[in-house]
Amino acid sequence: MSITQQYLLDTYRAQRLGETPQPPPGTHDLRTLRELRGYRQFRAVVAERPAHGRLRRALGRLLHPQARSAC
Template sequence: MDAIQQHMIDSYRAAQRWEAPPPPPGRHDGSVLRAIRDHWRRTRPARPARPARPGGSGPSGA
């Protein structure tokens, strides 16, 4: 059973009980992913600074 079929069943059950239907699948995906990203950014340990490369500031072309 996929998400759409489950949503249809849940909507039918809600209608039988005179309740509000559930939100459609995927409606809150963006906000959930943003919340996970923000939580991860707040709780991860800080990265140590990278040491400078010997011999210059970038990759050598020759």
């Protein structure tokens, strides 16, 4: 059974029982991703690591290994 079929079945059951139907699949995906990003940034701060820009810095080191400063 696909997720769409399950959603339609749940909506039908909720309607028959007089309950409020669940939101359609994918409704809260962006909010969930934002919360996950915020949680990862929080964990980075707690672990005393940079909270953002880690991926870009790592890719920069891979693409330009000789561009490091001499400080």
